[in-house]
């Protein structure tokens with residue numbers, strides 16, 4: 646059993662024991678991270694990964710926790726949040742962003758700088774690291790569209806640079822990133838008219854307000870879009886809007902979202918995911934694939 650007290654000595658108030666997932670995931674549900682650390686920069690994150698290796702402690706790196714469901718049994722070992730790796734720079738038609746930068750900052754800054762390509766991804770509430778991992782996207786634009794390269798460190802603690810052409814990616818999928826801690830990425834854009842890009846961004850943000858249940862905790866779309874259709878349409882057509890298990894509820898506003906309507910456990914959310922999947926398969930024959938990531942034991 647690793648002696649985690651040395652992490653408290655190193656990280657002080659940025660290291661917490663038994664931290665509820667409610668405080669670091671957008672579902673605001675699930676058990677506790679055994680140890681939660683917020684490294685101040687890439688050097689501290691590298692140090693932490695080295696410490697975990699040397700002490701045989703599991704390490705999970707999370708951004709904003711906006712695409713994950715944490716088991717009620719919690720997360721053993723160390724969970725590192727990247728939020729302090731928050732440097733973003735524009736240089737000509739390129740943007741370099743550290744893994745913890747809020748994705749929406751990339752969308753906002755590029756639009757305001759007259760750089761076209763991410764304005765339609767405005768409002769995705771994750772980090773750059775999470776967006777790379779998921780190839781997050783919206784309204785026809787995806788993270789990998791503008792990607793040039795990623796800097797990361799591997800399981801041995803060596804810094805590696807990956808070019809986009811070395812990676813295989815697709816809809817909400819990026820292969821070749823397993824086992825890596827993502828540190829930063831470079832994106833390259835076409836020039837565009839900043840006023841038009843800012844206008845596009847505003848339209849997207851307004852559409853999110855209208856269509857998505859942003860007043861409740863959730864982790865966005867639960868399922869991937871099946872070929873030629875929408876998960877939300879199939880769920881609605883299966884009569885599941887408003888279906889509840891405990892505090893977990895299929896959103897009446899957007900059937901693709903499961904919301905935490907108050908005090909939901911991860912088990913309740915997970916049970917509702919299973920029920921939706923089974924009902925959609927029975928009514929439509931379509932097997933929905935989970936987009937959200939289950940962490941811990943289910």
Ligand SMILES: Cc1cc2nc3c(=O)[nH]c(=O)nc-3n(C[C@H](O)[C@H](O)[C@H](O)COP(=O)(O)OP(=O)(O)OC[C@H]3O[C@@H](n4cnc5c(N)ncnc54)[C@H](O)[C@@H]3O)c2cc1C
Nearest residue numbers: 708709710711712771772774775776778781782827864865
């Ligand atoms: C209201 C709402 C709306 C949403 N809308 C969209 C949308 O339009 N389009 C879309 O694609 N998604 C959407 N999402 C889902 C989510 O925001 C995205 O998937 C986002 O990219 C996840 O980023 P994150 O930082 O929260 O990742 P997390 O949930 O923290 O992590 C996701 C995965 O990435 C890994 N990871 C994160 N950072 C790193 C790192 N630095 N190094 C290594 N691995 C890392 C984690 O280990 C985990 O496996 C929405 C979510 C919500 C709550």
